[in-house]
Amino acid sequence: MRMSKLFTKTLKQAPSDEVALNAQLLIRAGFVYKVMAGVYAYTTLGLAVQENIKQIIREEMNAIDSNEVTMTTLQRPETWKVTGRWDDEAVDVWFRTKLKDDTELGLAWSHEEAIMEMMQQYIKSYKDLPRSVYQFQTKMRNELRAKSGIMRGREFVMKDQYSLHATQEDMDEYYDGVIKTYKRIYDRLGIGDSTFVTFASGGSFTKFSHEFQTICEAGEDVLYVNEDCSIAVNEEVLDDATKELGIDKNTLKPVKTAEVGNIFKFGTEKSEKMDIKFADAEGKQQPIYLASYGIGITRVMGVLAEKLSDDKGLVWPEAVAPYQVYLVQIGDVDDQAKNLYETLTKAGITVIWDDRVERPGTKFADADLIGIPHRVVISPKLVESDQLEYKSRTSTEAKLLTEAELLATIARL
Amino acid sequence: MRMSKLFTKTLKQAPSDEVALNAQLLIRAGFVYKVMAGVYAYTTLGLAVQENIKQIIREEMNAIDSNEVTMTTLQRPETWKVTGRWDDEAVDVWFRTKLKDDTELGLAWSHEEAIMEMMQQYIKSYKDLPRSVYQFQTKMRNELRAKSGIMRGREFVMKDQYSLHATQEDMDEYYDGVIKTYKRIYDRLGIGDSTFVTFASGGSFTKFSHEFQTICEAGEDVLYVNEDCSIAVNEEVLDDATKELGIDKNTLKPVKTAEVGNIFKFGTEKSEKMDIKFADAEGKQQPIYLASYGIGITRVMGVLAEKLSDDKGLVWPEAVAPYQVYLVQIGDVDDQAKNLYETLTKAGITVIWDDRVERPGTKFADADLIGIPHRVVISPKLVESDQLEYKSRTSTEAKLLTEAELLATIARL
Numbered sequence: 001m002r003m004s005k006l007f008t009k010t011l012k013q014a015p016s017d018e019v020a021l022n023a024q025l026l027i028r029a030g031f032v033y034k035v036m037a038g039v040y041a042y043t044t045l046g047l048a049v050q051e052n053i054k055q056i057i058r059e060e061m062n063a064i065d066s067n068e069v070t071m072t073t074l075q076r077p078e079t080w081k082v083t084g085r086w087d088d089e090a091v092d093v094w095f096r097t098k099l100k101d102d103t104e105l106g107l108a109w110s111h112e113e114a115i116m117e118m119m120q121q122y123i124k125s126y127k128d129l130p131r132s133v134y135q136f137q138t139k140m141r142n143e144l145r146a147k148s149g150i151m152r153g154r155e156f157v158m159k160d161q162y163s164l165h166a167t168q169e170d171m172d173e174y175y176d177g178v179i180k181t182y183k184r185i186y187d188r189l190g191i192g193d194s195t196f197v198t199f200a201s202g203g204s205f206t207k208f209s210h211e212f213q214t215i216c217e218a219g220e221d222v223l224y225v226n227e228d229c230s231i232a233v234n235e236e237v238l239d240d241a242t243k244e245l246g247i248d249k250n251t252l253k254p255v256k257t258a259e260v261g262n263i264f265k266f267g268t269e270k271s272e273k274m275d276i277k278f279a280d281a282e283g284k285q286q287p288i289y290l291a292s293y294g295i296g297i298t299r300v301m302g303v304l305a306e307k308l309s310d311d312k313g314l315v316w317p318e319a320v321a322p323y324q325v326y327l328v329q330i331g332d333v334d335d336q337a338k339n340l341y342e343t344l345t346k347a348g349i350t351v352i353w354d355d356r357v358e359r360p361g362t363k364f365a366d367a368d369l370i371g372i373p374h375r376v377v378i379s380p381k382l383v384e385s386d387q388l389e390y391k392s393r394t395s396t397e398a399k400l401l402t403e404a405e406l407l408a409t410i411a412r413l
Numbered sequence: 414m415r416m417s418k419l420f421t422k423t424l425k426q427a428p429s430d431e432v433a434l435n436a437q438l439l440i441r442a443g444f445v446y447k448v449m450a451g452v453y454a455y456t457t458l459g460l461a462v463q464e465n466i467k468q469i470i471r472e473e474m475n476a477i478d479s480n481e482v483t484m485t486t487l488q489r490p491e492t493w494k495v496t497g498r499w500d501d502e503a504v505d506v507w508f509r510t511k512l513k514d515d516t517e518l519g520l521a522w523s524h525e526e527a528i529m530e531m532m533q534q535y536i537k538s539y540k541d542l543p544r545s546v547y548q549f550q551t552k553m554r555n556e557l558r559a560k561s562g563i564m565r566g567r568e569f570v571m572k573d574q575y576s577l578h579a580t581q582e583d584m585d586e587y588y589d590g591v592i593k594t595y596k597r598i599y600d601r602l603g604i605g606d607s608t609f610v611t612f613a614s615g616g617s618f619t620k621f622s623h624e625f626q627t628i629c630e631a632g633e634d635v636l637y638v639n640e641d642c643s644i645a646v647n648e649e650v651l652d653d654a655t656k657e658l659g660i661d662k663n664t665l666k667p668v669k670t671a672e673v674g675n676i677f678k679f680g681t682e683k684s685e686k687m688d689i690k691f692a693d694a695e696g697k698q699q700p701i702y703l704a705s706y707g708i709g710i711t712r713v714m715g716v717l718a719e720k721l722s723d724d725k726g727l728v729w730p731e732a733v734a735p736y737q738v739y740l741v742q743i744g745d746v747d748d749q750a751k752n753l754y755e756t757l758t759k760a761g762i763t764v765i766w767d768d769r770v771e772r773p774g775t776k777f778a779d780a781d782l783i784g785i786p787h788r789v790v791i792s793p794k795l796v797e798s799d800q801l802e803y804k805s806r807t808s809t810e811a812k813l814l815t816e817a818e819l820l821a822t823i824a825r826l
Contacts, residue, residue, distance in 0.1 A: 005478045007544040009535050033531045035485045041531060044480040044546075066459040072448045073486070073551065074568050097508045097520065099567075100557045107510065107520075118446045118454060122422050131420040133457075138486065138551065144513045154512075155487050234472045 001044075001323070003354045006030075008043045010366050014115070021218060022305040025150025025314050029369045031322075038146025038154035045370065046301075048322035050157060053297050054136050056319060057159050058189045060181050064174075066132035066161055071114050075106040079113045083273045093141040107140035112270055112292055115162045120276040123288065126166050129278060130174060134161035136297060151218065151258060151302035161293040162350055166278065171289040175265060178293050182261050189300060190317030191307070195260060196232035198223060199241045212261030212295075218306040219258030226252055258303045259296075259377060266290040314371030315393055323352040324410065326372035328363045330379035337378050339387070343403065349410055368393070374410055414457075414736070416767045419443075423779050431774045434631060435718040436562025438727050444735075451559025451567035459714075461735035463570060466710050467549050469601045469732060470572050473594050477587075479545040479574055484527050486553060488519045492526045496686045506554040514712045520553035525683055525705055528575045533689040536701065539579050542691060543587060547574035550709060564631065564671060564715035574706040579691065581680070584702040588678060591706050595625055596672050601731030602713060604720070608673060609645035611636060613753045614653045625674030625708075631719040632671030639665055671716045672709075679703040727784030728806055730774065736765040737823065739785035743792035750791050753801070756816065762823055781806065787823055 008030030015034055018024050023040070026032045031046030042050055045165040056067065074097075080086040086106070088094060095107040108114065123129060139158045146154050161178070179197060186195040191214050200211040210259070211234060213223050222235040233241040233252065242249040268287035271277060277285040301320075308315040318324065325344055329337040337353065344351045352369065352372065354363045360377075367375045377389035377398075388406050392397040403407060421443030423537075428447055431437050436453070439445045455463055464745030471481065487510075493499040499519070501507060508520040521527065528546065536542060552571045559567050574591070578584040592610060599608040604627050613624040624647060626636050627680060635648040639660070646654040646665065655662040681700035684690060690698040713797075721728040731737065738757055742750040750766060757764045765785065767776045780788045790802035790811075801819050804811035 005480070007480050007532070007535055007546055009541075011534070012490055020718075030535075032533065034525070036489055039485050040486045041527075042483045044482060047481055047483055050483075050736070066462055067418070067420050069457060070455045070460055070463075072452050072454050072568050074448070074452045074553070076449055095510045097510045100555055103821065114448070119420070121424070122443075128422075133420055140487070142513055155485050237566050 001352050003352060003356050006044060006352075008045065010369050018149070019147055020149030020151065020302075020306075021111055021309070022302040025305055025369075026302075029314055029371065031314075032150060036154075038143055038152065040150055040153065040298075045322045049316065050297055050303055052320040052322075053189065053300055054157075054238055055161070057185055057295060057297075058136075060185050060188075061134045061159075061161065064132065064177060064181055066095045066163075067194065069133050069135050071108065071111045071118070071135055071137060073108050075108050075114060077104055077106065079117050080106065083113055083270060085113065090409055093143060095140045095142045098258045108137070109139055109141045110292075111135070111137070111160055112162065112266065112290065113274065116164075116270050116274050116276050116288075116290065119164055120274075123164065123276075123278050125279045125282055126286075129164060129166040129288070130170055132163040132174070134163065134293075136160060148218070148220065149302055150298045151306070152220070152378050153298060156299065157297040159295040159297055163291050163293070165289040165291075166280070166286070168247075168289055171265060171291050175263065175291050176290075178263060179210065180400070182263070182293075182295070185295070186212065186214070186260065188319055189304070190319060191260070191266045191304065194307075196223065196225065196229065196236075196257075198232045198234050199237055200234040201260075201321065209262065209264045211259050211263075213257035214260045214303055214307065215255050216255055216258040216303050219256045220304075221259055222247070222254050223257040224252035224254055258299070258306075260300050260303055261293075261295045263293045264291060266292065272326055309371070312365075313369030316371045316373060318373050321373050322369070323350045323372055325349055325351045325374045325376055326355045326367040326370065327351050327378045328360070328367060329353065329355050329376060330360050330363075330377060333378055333383050336383050340376070340378060342401065344407075344410075347411075349407075376406060414765050416765055419457060419765075421458065423782050431560030431562070432560055433564065433714040433715075434722070435564055438718055438722055438782075439563065439715075442727055442784065444727075445523070445563060449567075451556055451565065453563055453566065453568075453711075458735045461708055462714055462729065462733050465733040466602065466713055467570075467572070467776055469725050470598055470708060470710075471549075473598050474547045474572075474574065474599075477545065477590060477594055479547045479576075482523065482546050482548050484524045484531070484548055484550060486551065488521050488527060490517055490519065490532050493519065496526055496683060500525065506556060508553045508555045513573070521550070522552055522554045523705075524550070524573055525575065525679065525703065526687065526783050529577075529683050529687050529689050529701075529703065532577055532686075532701075536577065536689075536691055538692045538701075539694055539771055542577060542579040542701070543583055545574065545576040545587070546768045547572060547706075561631070561633065562715055566711060569712065570710040572708040572710055576704050576706070578702040578704075579693070579699070581702055584678060584680070584704050587752070588676065588704050591676060591704075592623065594707075595676070595708070598629070598708070599625065599673065601732055602717070603732060604673070604717065607637065607720075608672075609636060609642065611645045611647050612650055613647040613675075616657070622675065622677045624676075624783050625673050626670035627673045627716055627720065628668050629671040629716050629720045630669055632669045632716075634670045634672055635667050636670040637662070637665035637667055648783070668752045671712070671719075673713050673716055674706075674708045676706045677704060679705065722784070725778075726782030729786060729810070731786050734784070734786050736763045736785055738762055738764045738787045738789055739780040739783065740764050740766040741780060741788060741790045742766065742768050743773050743776075743790060746791055746793055749796050753816065755818075757823075760824075762820075789819060 002250045014024040014027040032040040186192045194215040225232045271287040387400045427440040429439040445453040599605045607628040638645045684700040800813045
């Protein structure tokens with residue numbers, strides 16, 4: 001992508017009402033545009049990060065035989081009344097709207113009930129189980145306050161996944177497999193080392209649900225971890241969990257964390273309340289076991305922005321960066337820059353080519369603010385010596401490389 | 414994809430309240446699930462078709478330097494009040510909702526005003542123009558009636574695109590380029606021959622806007638075309654347009670069509686009403702020219718379903734089919750089927766492998782209903798003779814081919 005064709009520009013300042021660091025940086029660097037508190041549009045760079053995160057998760061979901069779908073934002077009250085989740089007293093984040101004939105509708109904040117309703121069309125017998133579906137869908141949550149930038153939005157993108165099973169054993173086994181898949185996802189996203197599976201409250205079937213929490217100063221949660229970080233417990237369930245695990249809670253130390261994933265076993269609760277069942281091998285109607293698994297896509301993006309940025313701007317991990325290389329063109333070397341751009345692109349490397357008429361200092365500052373992993377400079381002087389200047393986003397020193405050395409360096413990382 | 418892992422099943426009947434042929438077929442074949450009138454979830458097969466349509470359009474959009482973005486569904490009234498499009502009298506398809514503090518919001522049915530508001534952050538001078546952005550976004554339209562299946566939804570996916578220019582000439586030139594791009598898109602989608610650029614009403618800047626209309630019995634529009642189909646005029650502007658073109662309206666004949674694209678020149682209307690301007694070369698504030706360009710993704714999918722289906726089911730064009738090959742496994746040839754599946758996949762051919770324990774007749778009927786372009790049968794008898802049975806969806810005769818012949822046949826089409 002030629003930068004001269006990109007509609008966004010880096011900004012000196014974020015809107016004065018924006019208090020969250022992640023949104024300040026993402027707005028200044030041109031990844032998101034703030035429509036109102038908790039509601040952000042994703043511009044070209046931001047959408048590229050979002051798609052890269054989604055693609056990693058999509059590959060891992062497909063590998064565990066989960067089928068991609070897209071459910072709807074508009075929801076009928078009947079779908080949610082039967083389980084008691086339509087009322088504001090039970091769920092306080094509903095946005096409501098109305099059809100022309102005054103029929104009340106809700107905007108989906110989650111999809112368990114909607115999924116169960118759809119699945120009853122396809123699941124009749126034990127032969128139709130297990131099943132797993134997932135989606136990347138824009139969720140609407142009518143949050144009272146929205147001050148965490150894209151880490152807690154009123155409109156945000158979520159990967160939500162639902163697995164349906166004939167027995168508790170089958171659900172438990174799949175659920176344990178998803179925990180392994182989630183660990184692989186956070187590894188691939190570059191935050192595996194600082195992400196913990198924790199015991200949390202909120203599961204309606206088992207005593208604890210599981211959360212995936214990443215160490216992050218801007219996080220809203222506190223996690224208690226032991227010395228080697230092999231045990232991590234949410235503050236809200238500290239007493240219960242330490243008792244159950246048989247450990248002294250004073251050996252655990254608090255760290256601030258952000259939730260990046262949340263998984264629940266609903267068991268047969270939804271199936272029984274909604275009367276959606278399957279016929280077992282003897283033809284007897286049995287309730288379906290349900291578990292659900294969430295990852296906030298835009299929340300993960302916000303955590304990466306908060307956690308990995310420095311005083312110069314964003315620092316994207318290689319796997320999610322909107323482009324791998326930021327090519328700084330200095331002076332009149334259009335043809336050589338174009339050749340290099342094409343060589344890199346052909347090698348499967350994504351490049352944003354800063355072909356603008358701007359001072360080198362401006363281009364270097366933008367490269368840092370936007371947070372592209374590899375910076376490559378081409379100039380008349382460098383062309384003359386048949387070299388390129390290379391610097392990674394996180395190192396302070398630049399070095400001179402030939403084109404072949406550059407390709408090898410980027411391929412290695 | 415192994416069919417035994419797919420959660421959808423073909424159904425004997427669509428819901429009794431579903432009157433549109435496109436939705437009846439898509440529900441029966443397992444591409445969509447009806448949530449309520451005009452509101453459909455997209456299951457795995459339907460989502461694959463949607464993504465294929467989007468990818469063709471994405472490639473064509475990027476080729477004309479349009480930047481992909483995602484705007485928001487939640488909209489502030491202020492954005493739309495200034496141009497007079499917030500009131501129900503002006504726009505009768507708004508869905509409304511409210512924040513916890515009773516602030517009224519709207520759900521986006523289009524994005525001209527939202528785009529202009531965002532673009533003012535990045536466009537200050539003539540050097541920042543022209544710009545073009547596009548998105549694939551879920552639109553909400555509170556239609557009084559919704560009886561056309563996925564061809565007219567209350568919640569549906571649209572490609573909407575906006576171009577901003579310093580002069581009318583520049584807008585006109587880009588606009589003409591988009592018409593060429595749209596023609597290429599409909600060609601690639603397999604409906605180029607039966608799609609016309611027409612004069613229509615509704616443009617607020619020029620006398621006529623342009624629509625792209627595809628001949629389709631289920632369409633809501635009537636088009637008047639001349640003998641060689643070089644001129645096509647919407648019924649609503651027949652008198653005006655024929656007068657302007659200097660032709661006898663009696664030489665044009667009516668055909669039923671469905672709108673598959675719609676493009677407008679807003680000119681400086683939005684810019685002036687919203688007071689969003691740019692500085693020209695002399696530093697003088699000037700209004701921005703705006704044009705917008707839409708393609709209903711799910712509508713196009715509905716038109717393809719209506720128009721190309723036969724009495725056995727759906728018939729997808731090669732470029733948008735969820736899979737290219739439907740592999741029918743008959744009997745105990747798991748290993749051979751797996752080998753063939755892998756050979757085809759490695760050759761870049763997408764395959765749905767019907768590995769279910771079902772009668773051959775059921776599998777053949779499902780292959781036809783789902784509408785996959787190429788059907789390949791493998792059975793113990795065929796394995797013995799080192800052959801495969803091949804049939805295209807639209808031919809009535811099957812033929813025997815070796816694996817090499819099969820690969821060549823599919824590659825050729």
